[in-house]
Amino acid sequence: MAKNTKDYKTLSVEALKAELLKLEKEYQEHRFEKVVGDARQTHKLKKARKDIARVKTFIRQHELGIKK
Numbered sequence: 108m109a110k111n112t113k114d115y116k117t118l119s120v121e122a123l124k125a126e127l128l129k130l131e132k133e134y135q136e137h138r139f140e141k142v143v144g145d146a147r148q149t150h151k152l153k154k155a156r157k158d159i160a161r162v163k164t165f166i167r168q169h170e171l172g173i174k175k
Contacts, residue, residue, distance in 0.1 A: 115162060120169045127162045130155060 114146040118126065141152060168174050 111162065115165050118165070120166060123166050123169070127159065127166065132158045132163060134159060160169055 115123065115126075134152070137148075137152045137155055141149060
């Protein structure tokens with residue numbers, strides 16, 4: 108299950124990258140289910156995509172030194 112934005116803010120860059128890998132794997136699984144036609148919870152595909160973008164944003168903020 109995905110975390111809140113508040114939870115992502117407290118993570119280090121390494122933890123964010125690990126979370127990103129986990130979310131990308133989850134996204135691929137949902138995408139595969141959709142292609143095969145076995146998807147019953149299609150809303151999770153959109154949610155996973157948004158969570159990936161959110162984590163990438165926090166990683167980029169760390170790189171630029173904009174961490175809030």
